[in-house]
C-alpha cells in the first residue's frame with residue numbers, strides 16, 4: 001500500500017527540472033552516476049544465479065505465443081528521429097519463422113519462475129534498482145540528489161527496489177500480477193527465457209513483429225498515434241517530466257493484455273515497458289538493445305514508441321520501465 005495508491009491521477013511535479021534531451025530518460029545503466037560504488041560487479045555472484053542448461057524443447061509451450069512466418073521486411077528508417085541511435089538506414093532483412101510471446105512477461109509468470117527455480121535477480125543481488133522519481137513521496141525526493149542519472153535526474157537508484165518491490169521498498173506486486181515484470185536485467189531476462197525453452201528475440205525479429213506486415217509505418221498499428229481518438233499504447237500524455245495526465249488510463253504500467261493487439265496479435269509492442277533484445281548495442285557485448293519505448297515516453301522528449309526506434313542499457317541494469325518478452329525458434 002505504498003506510493004501507488006497515494007498518487008493523484010494528474011501529477012504535477014513542479015520541483016523537477018525540465019531537461020530537453022534525446023536521452024529519453026534512459027540513463028539507467030547500473031553504473032551511471034553511482035559515486036559510491038563505481039564497480040559493483042564484485043557483488044554479482046554468478047554461481048547464485050546458475051540454472052541448469054536445458055535445451056529440451058519439451059519445455060516450450062507456445063499457447064501464449066504467435067508464430068510469425070519468415071519473410072523479408074524493411075527494417076529501420078530513412079527518416080530517423082534520433083540519428084545517434086542509428087535508427088537508419090532502411091534495409092531489407094530476411095528472417096526465418098519464429099514464435100514470439102503475445103505479451104510482455106507478467107509479474108505472475110516471473111513469480112512462478114522464481115518459485116520453481118529460486119532465482120535471484122541482479123537488482124536483488126546489487127540491492128537496488130532505478131525508480132522513476134514520481135513513485136516516491138514528494139518529501140523524500142530531495143534525499144536522492146546524489147544518485148541520480150546526470151542527464152535524466154528523474155531516475156533514482158534506490159535501495160530495496162526490485163521486481164517484488166517495484167514502486168519502492170515497501171511496495172508489493174500483490175495488485176500487479178497481470179502487469180509486466182520490471183526491474184529485471186538482460187541477464188535475468190535471458191535466464192527466464194531459457195527456463196521456458198525460449199530465448200530473447202533478436203532486434204530484427206522484434207521489429208518485424210512490431211511492424212506486423214505494415215511497411216514503414218511509425219507504430220504497430222499505422223502512422224496516426226490515436227486513430228479514431230483512441231489510445232493504442234501506454235505512453236505519456238501531458239508535459240514530460242512534470243505532468244502526466246494519464247489520458248490513456250495509466251500513469252505507470254498497464255496490464256499486459258491492455259490496448260488492442262497489432263495485426264500479428266501482439267500486445268504492447270509499443271509502450272508500457274521497454275523490451276530487451278538479444279542484440280549488442282554498437283558492438284558492445286555488455287550493452288544490449290531495447291525496443292518499444294515505455295509508459296514514460298512522450299513525443300516531445302522520447303519519441304521512441306516507434307517500431308524503428310531503439311535504445312540501450314548495460315546488461316546488468318534494471319529500471320521501472322524495462323521488461324521483456326521471449327521468442328523461440330519454429331519447432
Ligand SMILES: [Ca+2]
Nearest residue numbers: 234235248250
Ligand atoms: Ca500512460
Ligand SMILES: [Ca+2]
Nearest residue numbers: 268269271273
Ligand atoms: Ca512494450
